[in-house]
Amino acid sequence: xxxxxxNFIPGGSFFFIVNLADRRLRLLTExxxxxxxxxxxxxxxxxxxxxxxxxxxxxxxxxxxLPEGDADFATRWRQIKSAFSRKLAPTEPISESxxxxxxxxxxQRRYWEHTIRDENDFARHVDxxxxxxxxxxxxxxxxxxxYSSFHRMVKLGVYPEDWAGDVAELGGDFGExx
Numbered sequence: 664x665x666x667x668x669x670n671f672i673p674g675g676s677f678f679f680i681v682n683l684a685d686r687r688l689r690l691l692t693e694x695x696x697x698x699x700x701x702x703x704x705x706x707x708x709x710x711x712x713x714x715x716x717x718x719x720x721x722x723x724x725x726x727x728x729l730p731e732g733d734a735d736f737a738t739r740w741r742q743i744k745s746a747f748s749r750k751l752a753p754t755e756p757i758s759e760s761x762x763x764x765x766x767x768x769x770x771q772r773r774y775w776e777h778t779i780r781d782e783n784d785f786a787r788h789v790d791x792x793x794x795x796x797x798x799x800x801x802x803x804x805x806x807x808x809x810y811s812s813f814h815r816m817v818k819l820g821v822y823p824e825d826w827a828g829d830v831a832e833l834g835g836d837f838g839e840x841x
Contacts, residue, residue, distance in 0.1 A: 669776060671734035676714065676779035678788040681740065682722040682771045685755070689720035690769065694751060695810055698723075701746035709739050714785075715792040718810035719799060724792045726779065736776070744770045794827050803829050 683690055691698055695718055702713070716725040729736060748767040755768040766772075779785045793816075796808035805813055805827045816822045 669737065670778040671736075672778055673734040674729055674731040675734065676726060676728040676785055677736055678724070678726050678777040678779060678792075679736075679740070680722060680724055680775040681744075682774070684768050684771050686721045690751070691718050691723060692720045692810060694747070697750040698747050701743050701750065704746050705739055705742045709733075709735070709742070711736070711739060713812065715789040715816075716812045717792050717795050717808065719796060719801065724795055726785070726788050726792060740774055790827075793822070797827065 698718060710730055712728040714726040714728055717723065727736065727739075748769045751769065753767065757766070757768040777788070779788060793805050793811060793813040796802050796811065797805055802808045804825075805811070806817070806824055813822060813826075817824050817826075
């Protein structure tokens with residue numbers, strides 16, 4: 664088995680990508696209220712700050728900051744995935760290995776995590792979260808995607824409403840490596 668290494672920094676900020684097992688499904692946007700409820704449920708028992716989040720049909724991106732002295736994002740993700748899964752009827756196909764572990768087949772088992780290094784890294788990842796629906800061609804303007812903390816940040820004055828313009832103006836690489 665591969666030895667996964669996680670960088671557990673108490674009180675740290677982290678960027679995550681969490682995917683559905685079947686990337687063709689649209690469960691996250693079709694059941695966004697259940698996903699929000701799962702986040703709230705876990706936050707009550709294991710607080711964290713959601714600095715930025717965007718929910719796409721088949722995956723989500725988020726930046727979290729954990730409380731001082733707490734580095735346990737793994738428990739939070741396990742509980743969010745579990746709480747969301749319990750809210751959905753069990754209709755997905757389940758592999759033998761998942762059935763043997765009494766798991767649902769909704770989420771990919773792993774997630775991608777990046778430890779935020781500094782303020783510039785934090786700002787770049789928050790921007791990446793918010794531009795992601797444009798990157799995936801779900802909308803042409805960031806403000807048109809409803810499942811995003813972008814709207815909260817506009818109200819707080821962090822971003823102007825027309826931030827990032829129109830997809831035609833952005834080019835195509837979105838700051839990613841080629």
